[in-house]
Amino acid sequence: MTAINNKAKLFSLCMVLFIDAIGSGLILPILPELFFNPEYGLLQGYAFHNTNVIYGITLAVFPLASLFGKYLFGALSDHVGRKKTIIAGLSIILLSYLLSIIAIMIDSIPLFILARFITGFGAGTYTAVYAMIADMSKTIERKMTNFKWPALATVLGFIVGPILGGASGIAHGQLSLVIPFAIGFILTLLNIFKAKASLEENVVVQGSHHFSPLFFFKESYHYLLSIKNKKLIKYLLGSYLVFQFAIGLYIQSISLYLSEYCHFTTNQIGFFYVVMGGAILLNTLVIQKRIQDRSSPLEITTNISLVGIVVFGILEISRLLLEDNIMITFIVSFVVYILLNVSVSVYTALLSEHTSSSEQGRIISLSGQAYSLTWFLASLFIGVPRANDFLLLICITFLFLSLLFIRKLQ
Template identity: 25%
Template sequence: MLSPKTTLFAVLLVTTIGTAGIALPYPVLAPLFLDGPENALTRFMGLPPKLLLGVLLALFPLGLLLGSSVIGALSDQYGRRRTLVITLVLAAAGYALSALALRWENYALFAVARFITGLCEGNIAIARAMAADLHPAIDRTRALSLAMACAYAGWLLGPLTGGYLAAAGPATVFWAGALAVFACALISRLLMPADEPLNTNGNTSFVQLVRTKNSLALWREPAIRALALFNLLFTLGVNAFYEFYPFWLVEKFAFPPHQIAWNTVVVTGMMIATSVVAIPALKRRYGTQRLVFRGALGLGLVLVLLPLASARGSAALFVLIGVGIATVNGVFPAMMSERFEHFGQGRVMGLLTANFCLTSTIIALLGSSVALLGSHWTLILGGLLCIASAAWLARLQRHSETWPQEANAQ
């Protein structure tokens, strides 16, 4: 039988490699569509490249939204390892199809492949749920914080690797993604414990499970909804930064892929350091809710100021952005897991992943339209959304003194 530490090691390794695979294309797509050659891919149906890129940026998280809303619940029912391995293999096939579409300059096929890949990459929720399942053998907050740190490491390694692999052609980046995700499937099969479904119900069909036990159904719960709305506003702001800072770096400073990648190294490096080193001490000093509030508010203010920065000054602000994102993400998932574990860790973690994906889709479509006026406006919009999330959390604390107790009682 595998020890909890071995399981956690496997979860962290899969999280790192899998997230790196997701992040590989990030520094590639913006230069390809904004500064790349005019061909059937980048000028599909004569549409503006920014809009074509916006659609692609929306399709992947849309797939993630649909996948994460059910994959976490499916793992509660059918077992974590089985569900994870199957979806990882399918995601690897999606990356391979994306590489072929790029080689053939087929925009429609590329869009379909990105959607399918996103649908299967909704398995991110399973890794989080497995980390939470290790409690009390391994402290839940510690396990989830380490999982987030590894996710940040993936966001660091992925764009950095993708930025340099782009020199060999965009298709090479997606072939590398396919290999990385397939490696995750092998690791999951070999190093993760055998399945023991958490919720067995022989009378529940697959279709019924998807319809009634998906993560989005948790929005019906009042206590969860109060916190999920904060998470929705915050992730809207974060995704406005994630998805459009490459636009801004290209538009304002004409950065090539490898320079975009190094800016990503700055922000994700600070996210890793904050998660591993600072989060426990900050939580002890400020408490969970105050820490989340300050992180969201601080991030919003920095994003509003970012468009005013020079190329060198932006690197300093990227440091602060990394601290703000890690502060909220290092504490909030553990808070949700502790309060609502009776709904199933897969469903709860799936809700957070689904929120992230839903906001990615919304901001990709909205942001690409706003970016037509200037990419800096999308960053300002992201900052205002983070500030709005902090205001909502403050309102909950100010006008509902029993809110934390009510959340525990649901």
Template identity: 25%
Template structure:
């Protein structure tokens, strides 16, 4: 590999991440207003459950799929190569989005939940993009590669909800068909542009044996990794409570429409993109990784609390500022994981991070839907409390506390 090829690979996975994330995020502004509406559609009359509970099940099914998929897909890419696993998973995503549209069109709630799960399972491939990015060092510095990758991921979170909000008049099923087209474009780019890469570790067993014995969760046998992920579990419970329920809060407390929710999301993601593409990777160099991470968490929790007290245009301002903080947090933590534990398999490590994020997503979707029966504001307060609590749970071992510019640690100091 040379510097030019490294830049080509990074540009490809950036564009794939942009289109893929846009497909994921496109339906988000549609679901909360739909389930909060007072109508007699069969899909929100399932078993006479409260629509908020059905919304929670809908929100949980997709990350449950990612939880299982990322736990498997990342480690499989270490064994069988990044490109082939990415091709298979993107193909599955296309089928999943089409099935989602069909089941929604026919008002089949259980089929809709299943289709969201299948789509999420295949979207577990986001771990592969992160693994490819950190492997471009020394041609592209790890922090810079992740920073640029996340800027395009945030771009997808901007484009997707905005398109979803304005596709609302055409129906939710139509939005899912559009999402399948976005992922199809990603698949073509991977096939024709992404260079083929050899497997990191040649497979010596069957596919099923690899899934059973080498999934990302096996890393939790490592004591040092567990200490990192205790913090990360609580933090992601908070951030996912925020992500999943601020649209419901906007509808319930301020009667926002799908288009207004989309523009609120634009504010958040615009600052994510701006910070990630410019100075996000410089902040931990100045403050230190640990300080940048924990101060970011405190600011994030405080901004959520402040948002619940805001009215009118001030809501857009405080919500947008959360995007700047998230950009720094989302850069620091995976960079630390990669540096400390990358020798155990970058795909496997990034898969574990995605798995934890999605496990907390499933858990908080169910818990949050119950809490939201009190009020959506209460769910926002829960999000802020969890994010602030995570600050006090971050306790990496002294042996792993190295500066941002240091080389990966000696594996021998990590105790199993």
């Protein structure tokens, strides 16, 4: 009976991550249409036409909010319990979908940006999800088995999200922009009911009346200061930060590039992200294990930066000589998504391996915050006018910096 309950609980927890991933991906195919359509986009009737800046801000608020949400939800789950924290996070995401729909219906850019910020904050719930999975896994073997499924759920959510975003093509006008968020709202509502019914609190809380967000931010700040004296951790984080900036800059700019330069429709952009989700799925199930069998983690960090430099170089040359070659863009993007998936696991594993058991939670939370921070900064850069003209060269430069950090460890 316990095994059955654990399976039901694991399914519900995976659904939480599935919905989070959908929230990240569903907006990507419709963002160009949302801002650049002159008939029913959010900028209709606005005198301000620097849409690239608004586009960058809209992308930026999600990882910015996630930066705070990941840490606060992790701390909150230790003090009020995992289940309450997860349901609270889902409720926040539910509210964000509703606000997104209202923002589109009333043509409010500020409200839409606020809604994306709230979505990003709610997505930080994943820290409580992983904590609950760890709580229910009694052995290291069981943890390794159980952690496969939330990773797969995230990948599937990333595939489904762009499909839902591309589904807006079945309607016309303002309704086409509302459909993805309405679907997300319904799925999240069902997820809340499922979580309430199947999840049980299995951790002794530390007392919610002692919880202070200010205390945890101060503690996090002092921990960051202590890292400067830990050479290996410092250089690993430095390498991870610049690597993620390069990858995040490219990935967050690609839908705008496909829309403006390749004239992709919303459905075509949705198909692109489905293919990229397939890259992550292929890496999760096949490629990464083979890479790990052949190379050490430190060698993998070097190799993924080198591969990134090569593929970005190929894409830059192809754009100069062949203009906008769609096939090369698809192939390079496919490789980049694999590099992204590999980098998260290998850098997290390295940071965890060289951190004491008493600081595991902190370092894993810190790696997640580093990911959110770099994607936030990268998305702001996308708003810079004519950024696409030299974007690939910047990606290559930051990957070289990542290699320099790794060389300091060898």
